[in-house]
Amino acid sequence: MTVRIGVIGTGMIGRDHTRRMQQVLAGTQVVALSDYNPDAARAVQKDLVPDAKVYDRGEDLIAAPDVDAVLVCSTGSTHEPYVLAAIAAGKPVFCEKPLATTAEGALRIVEAEAAKGSRLVQVGFMRRYDAGYRMLKQVVDNDIGTPLMVHAAHRNPTVPDTYGTPMAIHDTLIHEIDVLRWLLNDDYVSAQVVFPRKSSHAHSGLRDPQMVLLETAKGIRIDVEIFVNCRYGYDIQCQIVGEEGLANLPEPMSITLRKQAHLQNEILMDWKDRFIDSYDVELADFIKAAALGTAAGPTAWDGYVAAITSDACVQAQESGQIVPITLPARPALYD
Known part of the structure; x- marks a missing residue:
């Protein structure tokens, strides 16, 4: 099965992931692109995927019937709504970090995925694949x-x-x-x-x-x-x-x-040279799981825990104090 991918965000990492899926990895095809700057999406289309359709809105790309799975590579503030839309559509979604710009936003993603009852989200913590x-x-x-x-x-x-x-x-x-x-x-x-x-x-x-x-x-x-x-x-x-x-x-x-x-x-x-191979491995893992309608690798819960911990560290920067980190009960989906 060829997994048909839609890429939201065609900047440096989105372009590189598109190249990777078109030229390096098997079992996948990029069929759709979207970016807040349509010219950037069209440039990637021209250079890498001339047959892909360019969408003005990421939400329309997610809803497209010929898109099986989604890569979210756009600016961090857009991650939460795009990931939530992919979960609502029942489509596997790979989201570059951060999962959301706030811990509350990441929790909303965790709750939406848990309510759906199946893993659909993979977060781009590529070091696990190094x-x-x-x-x-x-x-x-x-x-x-x-x-x-x-x-x-x-x-x-x-x-x-x-x-x-x-x-x-x-x-x-x-x-x-x-x-x-x-x-x-x-x-x-x-x-x-x-x-x-x-x-x-x-x-x-x-x-x-x-x-x-x-x-x-x-x-x-x-x-x-x-x-x-x-x-x-x-x-x-x-x-x-x-x-x-x-x-x-x-x-x-x-x-x-x-x-x-x-x-x-x-x-x-350059960090891209240090971890370049891990990007290949993590996306291969995502594609393999997406072919089965699910997700692998770092979870939405992992993204949520990272957000809580990050917030505590910033609070510690500002206060100079030892800041406690408290997590809620982990949903059974992530056991």
């Missing part, structure tokens, strides 16, 4: 004993002047929030944020770096360094300390070079 993180998951589950501590870092070479302090949580830490829950099979109960000495490379509206301290329900302590002006590269680190050993996230594959009295490895500068 080969390195999957290797780390295997070791954590089987080889190092009970996890006790996690030391992690998320470093970018630089960010634009429009990047503010809360974005270090909502746009950057959000990936660690999800992938660490998955690695540890645990939920968070508190968050604290502390600020070291400010980097001279950080603009006036940004406090950088920062340290996020999380505690889980099982008592695991997590520290995550967020440093978005580190200059030297895009660097993702994760070390999990267990009772019987410790495990590190593998470095991306690269050639070790001996030259001019130096031993060196290339460091990536």
